[in-house]
């Protein structure tokens with residue numbers, strides 16, 4: 001039994017920082033994660049913008065905007081928190097493993113800055129274009145319709161090498177069999193992916209499927225320290241990879257377990 005085997009296909013209820021600190025070095029092949037974006041709490045600070053939209057979206061249309069205590073930090077707290085968990089991730093992921101982190105304009109520059117401070121090689125930033133994103137009714141800005149994923153390699157710019165990228169698999173997924181570009185037009189998570197319950201920031205399986213098929217190999221072990229409803233693990237299972245995922249919210253862990261139980265491995269590759 002290898003050191004990594006004891007981490008395979010585990011769903012862990014814990015605070016990720018304390019859990020990560022107990023994990024040995026160089027265990028995971030890759031990290032794919034969607035951390036808190038620090039966008040909660042804003043509405044109550046200023047009675048403008050989203051606060052007005054909320055009356056329509058939360059009241060009339062029953063839209064759930066994120067306002068969670070796990071997503072509410074001061075700028076400094078958020079930076080320090082991210083610095084700490086990303087540093088731990090660079091320790092527990094193998095050299096030259098992929099580290100892929102979701103964000104929006106609210107947090108992605110901080111995440112990118114931290115990856116730069118840690119000296120990691122950044123390969124791409126991927127744009128997830130949500131053509132059906134909620135309209136912005138404040139008329140004070142463009143309608144925000146994208147999220148980003150920064151793809152870094154767990155090594156320095158000078159030394160990074162042999163990172164996983166399944167070029168041909170990605171090419172096959174495009175309609176005209178041309179190179180896959182870094183802007184992905186994928187609708188927001190559909191209701192049918194929420195059969196077992198709702199999470200306020202559940203990501204679509206298609207986005208995770210592309211990351212997993214494109215940037216990891218079969219049987220590899222992926223860590224997600226902020227698993228939410230478990231989309232990373234569900235996609236890993238569908239595509240024949242292993243997962244080790246953490247969330248500190250019991251309700252989300254239960255939801256993840258239900259999703260995983262109903263998931264079947266679909267090989268050869270499937271999204």
Ligand SMILES: C[S@@+](CC[C@H](N)C(=O)[O-])C[C@H]1O[C@@H](n2cnc3c(N)ncnc32)[C@H](O)[C@@H]1O
Pocket residue numbers: 014015016017034035036037070199201202203204225226227228229230231232246247248249252
């Ligand atoms: C953006 S959500 C992830 C959503 C996920 N990608 C999905 O598709 O459902 C972030 C998650 O991080 C969890 N979280 C926040 N802080 C945490 C911490 N310190 N340790 C573990 N989990 C944490 C929250 O409970 C939340 O479910």
